[in-house]
Amino acid sequence: xxxxxxxxxxxxxxxxxxxxxxxxxxxxxxxxxxxxxxxxxxxxxxxxxxxxxxxxxxxxxxxxxxxxxxxxxxxxxxxxxxxxxxxxxxxxxxxxxxxxxxxxxxxxxxxxxxxxxxxxxxxxxxxxxxxxxxxxxxxxxxxxxxxxxxxxxxxxxxxxxxxxxxxxxxxxxxxxxxxxxxxxxxxxxxxxxxxxxxxxxxxxxxxxxxxxxxxxxxxxxxxxxxxxxxxxxxxxxxxxxxxxxxxxxxxxxxxxxxxxx
Numbered sequence: 437x438x439x440x441x442x443x444x445x446x447x448x449x450x451x452x453x454x455x456x457x458x459x460x461x462x463x464x465x466x467x468x469x470x471x472x473x474x475x476x477x478x479x480x481x482x483x484x485x486x487x488x489x490x491x492x493x494x495x496x497x498x499x500x501x502x503x504x505x506x507x508x509x510x511x512x513x514x515x516x517x518x519x520x521x522x523x524x525x526x527x528x529x530x531x532x533x534x535x536x537x538x539x540x541x542x543x544x545x546x547x548x549x550x551x552x553x554x555x556x557x558x559x560x561x562x563x564x565x566x567x568x569x570x571x572x573x574x575x576x577x578x579x580x581x582x583x584x585x586x587x588x589x590x591x592x593x594x595x596x597x598x599x600x601x602x603x604x605x606x607x608x609x610x611x612x613x614x615x616x617x618x619x620x621x622x623x624x625x626x627x628x629x630x631x632x633x634x635x636x637x638x639x640x641x642x643x644x645x646x647x648x649x650x651x652x653x654x655x656x657x658x659x660x661x662x663x664x665x666x667x668x669x670x671x672x673x674x675x676x677x678x679x680x681x682x683x684x685x686x687x688x689x690x691x692x693x694x695x696x697x
Contacts, residue, residue, distance in 0.1 A: 458599060458600070458679065459678055460677070460678055462678050465668060467634075467635065467667050467669050468609075468632060468634040469491060469494070469637070470494045470495075470527070470609065470634065470635065470636050470672060471636075471638070473498060473645070474511045476509055476510055477639050478519070478639070482637075489662070492524065494525040495516070495519055495525065496565075497526060498530050499532060500532065501532055513554060516558075517560055525671040525672060526555060527672065528552065529566070530551065531550035534569060535572030537572040537576075538572065545584070565586065565590070567589065571591055573589075574691065575689070578603075578689055587673065589604070589607065590609055590634060591606050591607060592608065594608070596623070596633055597631060598630065599675075600630065600687075602687070603684070603689040604675075604681060605689060607672070610633070612636075612637055613648050613649060614649050614651055617654060624661070
């Protein structure tokens with residue numbers, strides 16, 4: 437009898453824990469908007485439009501190497517500071533947009549610490565969300581993020597985020613661009629039954645990286661659709677309202693699902 441009781445506890449206790457990952461019910465039509473690479477259009481066009489609609493968002497910032505054609509195409513740190521003061525989340529995208537799966541532990545920590553220190557010097561809220569440059573990731577990068585007490589990390593994968601299955605350091609997302617409106621509109625319909633849709637935008641427009649460009653009119657149409665159809669639009673950090681992070685981190689991190697797309 438005692439052996440059977442022990443077996444039941446071992447078998448079912450993890451299920452009880454994981455059932456508590458969800459702190460409160462996740463509403464349908466929950467969408468997370470994220471913006472990568474710090475192009476100037478995030479400050480000049482994106483942020484004002486988001487405020488107009490009352491939407492939150494996460495801006496994942498980095499500093500590209502100096503060989504990029506025109507530094508004026510990117511936000512400066514005073515503009516990033518302004519986004520923070522406007523209430524947007526500033527997330528970490530490494531110092532130089534470096535693929536962390538190609539770095540050792542010290543190099544990853546340096547890339548993360550650079551952005552953390554810049555934020556600290558400008559009294560910007562300390563980053564607790566991370567986005568993998570180029571969606572490159574490995575088990576080491578997850579361990580470093582955990583050691584530095586990050587809450588969430590966004591990857592690719594083009595599928596909805598399921599908090600009961602996806603590790604919080606492997607949050608999948610879709611990447612809108614000029615030619616995939618139908619894919620993104622279909623993706624938004626998946627924000628239901630406990631699943632969350634996360635979108636990864638780049639420049640609006642993105643003059644330096646035309647392959648991930650989102651035309652301003654297309655971007656405006658997405659915001660109008662989200663507003664008209666009563667979507668709840670949040671930043672990545674706001675997932676803490678719904679997800680018990682310590683328990684979620686006990687999920688097995690399945691790196692095979694975090695595709696580089």
